[in-house]
Amino acid sequence: MSNLIPFWFIVIAILWTGFFILEGFDFGVGMLHDLVGTDDAGRRAAINTIGPLWDGNEVWLIVAGASMFAAFPGWYATMFSAYYLALVLLLAALIVRGVAFEYRGKRDAVRWRRTWDVLLTVGSLLAPLLIGVALGGLLNGLPINSAQNYTGTFWDLLRPYPVFTGVTLVLVCLLHGATFLCLKTTDDMRERSGQLARRIAPFACAAVVGFAIWTHVTHTSTFFLNPIELLAILAAIAAVWLLYDNRAGSAFAATTVTIASCIVAIFVGLYPNVMVSSTNAANNLTVHNTASPAYSLKAMTVVVIIFLPLVLAYQSWTYYVFRRRVSKSDFEPQRVPAQPPAGVPEKT
Amino acid sequence: MNVDLARWQFGFVTVNHFFFVPITIGLAFLTALLQTAWYRTNNDQYLRLTRFFGTLLVINVAIGVVTGLVQEFQFGMNWGAYSRLVGNVFGAPLAMEGLAAFFLESTFLGLWLFGWDKLPRRVHLLTIWAVSLGTVLSAAFIMSANSWMQHPVGYKMVNGKPQLNDIWALFTNPVFVWGYAKVLLASLTTGAVVMLAVSAWQLRHGRDREVFTRSARLALIVLVPAILFTMLVGDELGVIETRYQPMKIAAAEAQWTTCQPCSFSLFQIGGGNNDHTPTQIISIPHLLSLLATNHWNGKVVGLTPLQNQYVSKYGPGYYVPNVFIQYWSMRVMAYLAVVVLLIGLWGLWLLQRKRLATSRLFLWAAVWGAVLPFLMNTAGWFLTESGRQPWIVQGIMLTKDGVSPTVSTTWIWISLVAFIVVYATLGTVDLLLMLRYSRKPLPPARAEADADAPVPAVQY
Numbered sequence: 001m002s003n004l005i006p007f008w009f010i011v012i013a014i015l016w017t018g019f020f021i022l023e024g025f026d027f028g029v030g031m032l033h034d035l036v037g038t039d040d041a042g043r044r045a046a047i048n049t050i051g052p053l054w055d056g057n058e059v060w061l062i063v064a065g066a067s068m069f070a071a072f073p074g075w076y077a078t079m080f081s082a083y084y085l086a087l088v089l090l091l092a093a094l095i096v097r098g099v100a101f102e103y104r105g106k107r108d109a110v111r112w113r114r115t116w117d118v119l120l121t122v123g124s125l126l127a128p129l130l131i132g133v134a135l136g137g138l139l140n141g142l143p144i145n146s147a148q149n150y151t152g153t154f155w156d157l158l159r160p161y162p163v164f165t166g167v168t169l170v171l172v173c174l175l176h177g178a179t180f181l182c183l184k185t186t187d188d189m190r191e192r193s194g195q196l197a198r199r200i201a202p203f204a205c206a207a208v209v210g211f212a213i214w215t216h217v218t219h220t221s222t223f224f225l226n227p228i229e230l231l232a233i234l235a236a237i238a239a240v241w242l243l244y245d246n247r248a249g250s251a252f253a254a255t256t257v258t259i260a261s262c263i264v265a266i267f268v269g270l271y272p273n274v275m276v277s278s279t280n281a282a283n284n285l286t287v288h289n290t291a292s293p294a295y296s297l298k299a300m301t302v303v304v305i306i307f308l309p310l311v312l313a314y315q316s317w318t319y320y321v322f323r324r325r326v327s328k329s330d331f332e333p334q335r336v337p338a339q340p341p342a343g344v345p346e347k348t
Numbered sequence: 349m350n351v352d353l354a355r356w357q358f359g360f361v362t363v364n365h366f367f368f369v370p371i372t373i374g375l376a377f378l379t380a381l382l383q384t385a386w387y388r389t390n391n392d393q394y395l396r397l398t399r400f401f402g403t404l405l406v407i408n409v410a411i412g413v414v415t416g417l418v419q420e421f422q423f424g425m426n427w428g429a430y431s432r433l434v435g436n437v438f439g440a441p442l443a444m445e446g447l448a449a450f451f452l453e454s455t456f457l458g459l460w461l462f463g464w465d466k467l468p469r470r471v472h473l474l475t476i477w478a479v480s481l482g483t484v485l486s487a488a489f490i491m492s493a494n495s496w497m498q499h500p501v502g503y504k505m506v507n508g509k510p511q512l513n514d515i516w517a518l519f520t521n522p523v524f525v526w527g528y529a530k531v532l533l534a535s536l537t538t539g540a541v542v543m544l545a546v547s548a549w550q551l552r553h554g555r556d557r558e559v560f561t562r563s564a565r566l567a568l569i570v571l572v573p574a575i576l577f578t579m580l581v582g583d584e585l586g587v588i589e590t591r592y593q594p595m596k597i598a599a600a601e602a603q604w605t606t607c608q609p610c611s612f613s614l615f616q617i618g619g620g621n622n623d624h625t626p627t628q629i630i631s632i633p634h635l636l637s638l639l640a641t642n643h644w645n646g647k648v649v650g651l652t653p654l655q656n657q658y659v660s661k662y663g664p665g666y667y668v669p670n671v672f673i674q675y676w677s678m679r680v681m682a683y684l685a686v687v688v689l690l691i692g693l694w695g696l697w698l699l700q701r702k703r704l705a706t707s708r709l710f711l712w713a714a715v716w717g718a719v720l721p722f723l724m725n726t727a728g729w730f731l732t733e734s735g736r737q738p739w740i741v742q743g744i745m746l747t748k749d750g751v752s753p754t755v756s757t758t759w760i761w762i763s764l765v766a767f768i769v770v771y772a773t774l775g776t777v778d779l780l781l782m783l784r785y786s787r788k789p790l791p792p793a794r795a796e797a798d799a800d801a802p803v804p805a806v807q808y
Contacts, residue, residue: 062420071443081428095418099410311447
């Protein structure tokens with residue numbers, strides 16, 4: 001049954017990847033909603049492109065965390081206590097962001113809405129940044145003693161590679177989100193998000209190239225990039241090209257592959273480690289010295305094999321139900337008399 | 349120091365989280381009932397109520413979800429040694445909760461909110477039931493994990509570490525079966541009390557009397573059996589806890605010496621861990637025997653003999669939980685439950701006499717009654733969790749051994765203050781929004797008067 005240990009490592013990598021593919025554009029939309037929607041109706045339209053989706057997307061993070069807890073308790077315990085202060089900040093960001101969606105529209109006052117707009121933007125920026133720093137740190141190495149405990153300070157988390165991972169993920173989320181908005185909005189919003197995507201694309205692409213190479217040299221001394229690192233670079237270049245070619249649908253596929261391969265590259269680089277110790281390689285946390293015993297993994301395997309496909313099925317269906325573009329005109333304030341006099345179009 | 353701070357933090361975020369959980373479980377179910385009524389009768393009054401209470405539901409779900417994130421992160425952040433030791437048992441139901449329940453709840457909540465005009469009526473009705481199912485399932489998983497901490501089952505000790513060897517045992521654990529039933533019933537009570545309070549406020553202000561009488565009636569019909577069964581199930585849970593966690597129950601009566609039969613004191617003056625002879629006011633003979641053992645002459649072992657037993661079993665240490673908290677949280681919980689039951693019965697009596705909408709005194713009491721289930725639930729959790737101390741997992745690990753060894757006091761102070769600031773702000777905003785939306789006049793079901801017009805979707 002020892003195959004279940006790598007299997008659970010893969011499941012956790014899939015969960016983190018799924019989280020970034022889905023919540024990645026939510027973060028992007030959160031950061032960009034103010035730029036794409038220039039007035040309140042526009043901002044609302046931007047938010048409503050992910051309105052029905054973001055909550056279900058965020059569950060991927062919860063499940064990734066809980067799966068680490070159950071399958072690799074040692075990993076979960078060390079990582080979450082090492083990143084203590086960063087996680088407090090992350091939680092604060094996710095909290096204000098989540099609440100912003102729900103509460104923003106609940107009062108019709110300018111200051112109220114602008115406050116939530118700012119919180120939504122900042123929260124959506126901080127979350128991928130901090131998660132990126134966290135994931136990068138796993139690979140880059142942290143001061144960990146032989147009892148698998150973190151011995152550093154808060155500042156030891158902010159090494160160059162982890163910070164660059166965070167910045168890369170923010171840029172990729174921006175690109176992913178802008179491309180998503182381009183697919184899900186109409187008229188001037190669609191144009192503006194396309195322009196934004198094209199403006200972000202070169203920076204995101206450069207970051208991904210740097211990230212792939214840096215990831216490679218962090219975990220190995222071989223010369224050639226592995227396929228997944230190469231894929232990240234190719235997909236990022238494809239995204240730039242497709243965006244400038246005005247093919248938003250294909251570009252979104254490319255940004256999806258980009259963000260997915262960035263996350264997978266970290267996990268591929270890690271295996272069989274789960275947290276590298278910068279103190280001593282003998283202190284590295286690996287899948288083997290942190291895993292739960294076989295019985296727990298077996299029980300969880302049954303559950304994940306039944307439920308994950310089911311989740312994918314109903315989440316896909318949700319995306320199908322809400323496939324239509326969201327139009328700013330749906331949120332114009334003068335829409336209240338729902339039946340305009342026949343023939344005369346209501347002025348908005 | 350770190351243990352105390354970490355416990356304060358866990359207690360603070362958990363009590364706050366559990367303000368929102370029972371409303372969500374209760375209101376999701378009640379909203380699903382309202383929508384089912386609309387689906388069956390085509391009466392637009394039910395549609396308007398569904399949308400009205402659905403909005404209140406969503407305001408709470410938002411905070412319930414984000415504070416739930418904190419709950420999951422806490423174990424690794426503050427209780428690293430605990431997570432490392434028991435993750436293979438305790439983590440499993442948490443992961444299952446995410447996969448089986450959270451996905452269901454959040455995905456279908458999105459479908460329900462935004463799908464009014466996009467899904468066929470029948471499918472749309474199913475989405476709110478899926479949300480309700482998700483909330484009920486999630487409580488099952490988290491309660492099975494919590495019950496394992498109260499009464500560990502389904503594991504074997506290997507090299508001093510518990511290893512899961514029977515996942516089903518977690519779900520047949522008697523502490524789970526009764527504790528879960530109690531949480532569901534208490535949640536239903538909470539949802540019903542909130543619905544009743546909102547309806548009562550609206551009725552008191554003379555709004556839509558016919559419609560809000562309907563929702564008040566639904567709330568009352570759910571409330572009375574729910575609170576009654578909460579009390580009965582709670583009684584049985586007490587008997588089970590006497591068996592597995594005798595300290596918890598003995599401390600709830602501040603019973604230092606073994607008694608048989610045992611009386612129950614309505615109040616006491618003094619008491620606590622250093623005062624073994626408080627002045628008891630009004631003792632009801634045999635009641636503690638009944639509550640703790642289901643027998644008229646049942647024996648309850650006192651705290652002092654239990655402490656001696658534990659010392660010989662687990663080694664030197666002080667194994668008595670905080671008696672003051674146990675004694676009073678038990679009473680606050682039980683007495684408030686009686687008040688809630690009385691309000692419910694009063695309401696049913698008025699309903700039967702068709703005077704519900706006009707009895708100002710009842711409507712006033714029902715509005716203020718909204719506070720009661722929250723106090724009751726919090727007291728119940730104090731009783732359960734403080735009564736487990738000094739154990740983090742009964743008999744396996746002490747709370748002080750469970751903390752993250754390298755998380756510093758400064759870090760915990762920072763996080764504690766941060767959580768207090770964020771939660772206080774959010775709690776205030778949530779309360780203000782709840783009050784605001786509870787007092788809004790009931791909007792019409794559709795923009796047009798035409799009954800065939802589509803129901804608009806909810807938008808952010």
